[in-house]
Amino acid sequence: xxxxxxxxxxTKNCSVSIAKNGETILxxxxxxEGYSHAEKLHVFIEEVITESGISVQDLxxxxxxxxxxxxxxxxxxxxxxxxxxxxxxxxxxxxxxxQTLASKANVSDGKIISMLDARRMEVYSEIxxxxxxxERTIQAEIITKDSFAEYSEKVYFVGDCxxxxxxxxxxxxxxxxxxxxxxxxxxxxxxxxxxxQKSDTVDVAYFEPYYLKxxxxxxxxxx
Numbered sequence: 001x002x003x004x005x006x007x008x009x010x011t012k013n014c015s016v017s018i019a020k021n022g023e024t025i026l027x028x029x030x031x032x033e034g035y036s037h038a039e040k041l042h043v044f045i046e047e048v049i050t051e052s053g054i055s056v057q058d059l060x061x062x063x064x065x066x067x068x069x070x071x072x073x074x075x076x077x078x079x080x081x082x083x084x085x086x087x088x089x090x091x092x093x094x095x096x097x098x099q100t101l102a103s104k105a106n107v108s109d110g111k112i113i114s115m116l117d118a119r120r121m122e123v124y125s126e127i128x129x130x131x132x133x134x135e136r137t138i139q140a141e142i143i144t145k146d147s148f149a150e151y152s153e154k155v156y157f158v159g160d161c162x163x164x165x166x167x168x169x170x171x172x173x174x175x176x177x178x179x180x181x182x183x184x185x186x187x188x189x190x191x192x193x194x195x196x197q198k199s200d201t202v203d204v205a206y207f208e209p210y211y212l213k214x215x216x217x218x219x220x221x222x223x
Contacts, residue, residue: 002060002196005045005084006188009037009077010069010097010209011116011160013182016044018052022193025052027186037076045080059090061201063192065183066094067210068124068138069116074209082204091201093192097210098126098138100183100191101158110154110173111135115161121168123161124212140212143168 001021008015008029014037015029028044030036049056064081067074085092098114105112107130115123121143127136141147143165148155154173157165158180166176195201 002193003054003058004061004063004093004189004192004196005049005059006063006095006185006192007041007045007077007081008065008097008100008183008185008188009041009073010065010067011073011182012070013184014040014044014073015183015185016041016048017185017189018048018054019189019193022190024186024189027184029184029186031182035070035073037073041076041080045084056084056088059084059088061091061093061192061196062088063093063095063188063195065097065100065188066207067097068140068212069097069209071211074211078207078209082207085204091196091199092204092207093195093200094202094207095188095191095195096126096138097183098124099128099132099134100187101180102126102128102132103187103191104180104184105156105158105177107154107156110156111151112156112158113148115157115159115165117160117164121164123159123165138210138212145170148174 006017013031017027018025062081101114102112112128115125126138157176160181162176162178
């Protein structure tokens with residue numbers, strides 16, 4: 001029996017779940033424009049553990065979203081996960097954020113393209129088969145009318161990029177699943193358990209999130 005705490009903070013969605021043998025027992029999450037991760041994350045962690053009827057000592061591993069995504073969100077999630085792993089002396093599991101997002105698409109054919117918004121027409125994207133095998137690894141790319149034109153089968157887009165990408169990606173086989181915007185710790189449960197069974201863990205001391213691009217600080221405009 002394995003209890004895993006899953007933490008997903010790579011996007012506007014602050015999400016935490018407790019899973020037993022890969023099945024989610026309880027998930028708490030909130031998606032807000034103001035990124036309330038710092039205020040909500042530790043509250044959610046305490047609540048899902050308590051309400052699941054277990055103690056923190058029952059946890060066998062901590063899983064955290066590794067990115068790409070929000071620099072601040074990833075730092076908050078990874079810091080919390082590392083702290084728990086050190087305190088409890090349990091392994092840390094890193095989960096691909098875009099794989100978690102793709103896992104929310106329940107399709108039986110075609111390709112799934114997970115996309116998270118970057119700046120302007122740029123996105124972080126990864127391409128999966130309908131059974132969630134990686135077909136093309138993560139890239140930061142600028143979306144144009146020719147993006148993904150090589151695919152003739154159905155292509156399902158998930159993520160928070162529909163508003164800016166839908167007017168550009170107009171091929172008949174392109175389908176935007178607009179209700180799937182953010183990854184969730186609920187879908188992390190199966191992925192993290194599969195990794196746990198394979199002892200696919202990361203070094204708690206040296207693990208860093210996968211930012212994909214260097215963090216850029218915007219300086220305030222001069223008055």
